[in-house]
Amino acid sequence: MARLIRTEKEVEGRYEEVWLVVEEDSLDQWPAGPREIVGRDAVRVDGRERATGQAVYTADLAKPGMLHTAVLRSPHPRARVARIDLAPALAMPGVHAAIGPGDIEQLTSDCSFQGEAIAAVCADSLAHARTALRAIVCEFEVLEPLLDPDEAVRQGSLLGEARERSRGDYERGLAEADVVVEAEFRTQVVLHNSMETHQAVVEWMADGVEVHISTQYIWGIRDAVAQGLALPPDKVRIVCHYMGGGFGSKNSPDDYTFIAAELAKRTNRPVKCALTRREENTAAGNRNATIQRLTVGARSDGTLTALGGEFVNAVGWDGWSSGTEGPMQMLYACPNVKTTTYGAKLNLPPMKAFRAPGFVEGTFGLEALLDELATKLDLDPLELRRRNHTEATPEGNEYSGKNLLECYRRAEPHWERRHEVRARSTETVKRGVGMASQIWYGGGGPPSYAWIRVGSDGRATVVTAMQDSGTGTKTAMAQIAAEELGIPLEHVTVTLGDSDRGPYAAISAGSSTTPSMGPAVRAAAADARGQIEDIAEQRGLKGAPVHEVVDVLEDSQILGKGARGPNPTGMQVLTFGVQVAEVAVDIETGEVWVERIAAVHDVGRVINPLGASSQIEGGIIQGIGHTLSEERLHDPATGRLLTTTLDAYKLPTIADVPEIVSELIDEPDTHLTNLGSKGLGEPPIIPTAAAIANAIRDATGADVRRLPISREEMLRALREAETRQKEKVGAPAGV
C-alpha cells in the first residue's frame, strides 16, 4: 500500500524535511556474495557507443537552424556596469539577438564575482557570436572586492547563520586531556573541470519547451526550468542521454540554460549555450577553500576527550556552507565535541557541490590532526583510530550497517608495508606510509521509480528517466533487472535520460544513484517476474526460463513497475572506509610522489566490481590532484582569477598515477532496501589527501597543513620540522 510520510531527505550531507509517498519494500534481499550477474564484473552496456564516438552528448547536438551563444561575463570580481550598448553587436554579421541586464534575472549590471553574466549574443555560428560579443560596449565602475574569508566573518558577510554544533562538555574534555594538539589547516579552491563543459540546447515547441542539457539531475532541472519560465512542469522536457562528467557541478540549470531559453524565445530557433573551458573554470562552480582551526585533546592511552574546530568555508558569492565539520562530528567516539562553521560570502565565484563537499576538506584536517596526536603520544596511528572507534553514532543512534573495523583489518597488510617502505629511503628521498579513515552518507532514498517491459522474445527494457553521468549506473541497473528476471544481461536494455520517457528518478549526486534507483529497478523486475510466474503456472511451465514462458505472447507484453522503499527509521545510513598511502619526498626539492594507494571501502553490496574499481581509482586520482597539484588561484590584490585554462590549472595526467589497490567489503547492508547497496561515487576521494599528508609525516617528520602540498608548502613544513628538532635537541635537560 502507498503510504504518505514526512521524512528527512539527505543530499550531499544536507537534510531537508519532505513529504513522500512510499511503497513498502516487500522483497527480501539476495543473500550476500556474488549472484549470477549482480556482484560480477560487467563491461559498460554503453561502452561501445561512448568509445566509438557514436554517443551524442549535449555538446554534439546540432538541431536544424540552431543558433550559438556567446556570453559577456564580468572580468571583475566586483563592479557596476556604468554603460552598456548592445546595438553594435546586433549589427554584426550573423547575429540574431542580444540580451542584457534586466532582460532576464540571470543577467545583471551589478557584478559580484568574476564571471557573472551580463549580456549574451546568439548568432548562426559560434565564431560570429564571439566576434559580436566583442562589439558590445560595456563600461565598468570597478569596486573594491571582499576576498579574505576571515575578514568576511569579522564583517558578518556570511551565507546563512554560523553553524554551532556541540555535544558533551568540550571545556571539561580539554581539561581532562593529557595531551592537546592544535593546528590550522587550509585547503584550496578546486575546479571540477568536467570534460564536457556546462551547456544546454533549448527549443520552444508548439506546446512547452525542450531542453537538452548536460546534467546530473533531469528532474531537478525540469522543476527549476518550469519555475523559471513559469510553465507547468509537464510542458518542460529535459533530455540527457550521455553526459561528459559532472562531479557535483551539474545539478542546476544555471545562467546558460535561461540565456538559451530567452534567446530561443526571441529568435524562434533552437539555441545552444555552451560554456568555454575558461568560462567553465570561472563561473561553473568549484570546491570552495576552507580554513580549519582545530584542537584535539586525548588521554595518554589515545582516548579522545575533546575535539573542537572553527571552520571557515570560503563559499564565494553564493552556494552553501558545506559540512566541513562533519568528519569531526561523526567519525570518532569522542564524547565532547564543539564546532562552529562559517560560510564566508565573498566576491569570488560561487561554490557548487564537488564530490563529497566538506568531507574531503574536513577529513584532511581531522585525520592529519589525529596523526599529529599519534606522533605526540607515540602511538600507532591505526591503533589510535581503533581505540576511538564507535559502534553507535555519537548521538546514540544505530547505524544501518558499519564495517569500519573490518576495513581496518583488511588494511593491515598494506599498513604493515611501512617498515619496508621506510627502509627504501635514501639520503635525499624519504619514504613513508600514512592512513586515513572515511565517513560519508551514500544511502540514497525515495522517491525513485522504474518501469519494465518484457516482450515475447524474453527480452526486457527498463524505462526510467534517470541519468548516467559516467558512473556506470546504467550498467548496474541492467545487471539488477537481469538478475531478478533470470535472463542474460545482454537481453536487458535500459532506457534513460528523458523526462518525457519514464518516471521520476533520483539525482546523480551524493553517491545516491545506485542505492536510490537500484531497489526501484529490482522491484519493477520482481513485479514482472511475478506475472511471468503466474503465466508459467497456467502453462504448466513452472520453473522454466523466461523466454520459454513468454514465447506464445506475440504482441502482449508483461509490464512491471517498482518504487524505491523508505530508508530504515531511526538509523543512520553511512559509508565507511580507509586508505593507506605510500609516498616519496625529495627533501631537497620538496617534490612529493605518491607511489601506492590501497583503498578499502564499505558501501554495502557491490553490483559491478569492475565498475566499482573504476570509481575508486577515479576518486583517488582526483584526490591526488586535490592533494598535490590542483589550485585555482586568484590575484590577492584584484581578485582576478589566474588559472582558468587547463594549461595553468594542473589536473593529474596518466603519468601521475600510482599503483592503486582497491577492495570492497561487499556485505549487504541488511537494513537498507531490497538491495543493501550504498553509493560509491564519493567515498574514495575523501581520505586520500589526509592519507598522503600522513605518509609525508611518516617519511619526513614534517607536518603539512595546506593543500595543495606544493614544493613550497613541503619545504616550509620540512624547515619547521627541522627547527622543532633543533629546539628539542638544544633544550636543557628537564625542560
Place this chain on the structure above:
Amino acid sequence: MQLTVNGHQYEVHGEVGTTLAEALREELSLTGTKIACGEGHCGACTVLVDDEPVLSCITLVHAVDGARVTTIEGLRDHPMIDAFVRSDALQCGFCTPGQIVSAVALVESEPAPTTEQIRHAMAGNLCRCGAYPKIEEAIRTWQG
C-alpha cells in the same frame, strides 16, 4: 579544400580561421571528435593527420588541405575500441575518442609499448574521470 577523412574524399569549405575540429564536427557531422578546451591543452580532439596524432582544435583546416585524416569514426573496427570497453577504460567517455586515437597512433608505431612508453604517449590526453589505470591496461592488452 580537399580532405580524405576515414578513406572518403570530401570537399571542405570553412571560413578562414576554421579549425579542423570544427570542420569535422560541424561540416562533416563527425562529432566523435570532442572539443573539451578548444585551446590545445587536453587532447580530447586528437585525430590522425597522415598517421600522426594532432590536436584538431588548434589545427587550421586550411593548413591540412589535401591531407589524410583519421577520426574515431574511422577506427570503429580497431581492436583498441574493444580493449577500452573490455578494460573499462572509460567512465563518462568524453575524453575517450581522443584517448583511443592517441593509443592507436602509439601502437601503430610500437605494438607492444612499455608502461613508460604508454605514459609518455598518453600524457597529453586528460581524463577528469581518472580512467587512467584502465587506459594503461587497455593499451597493454589491446591485442587481446
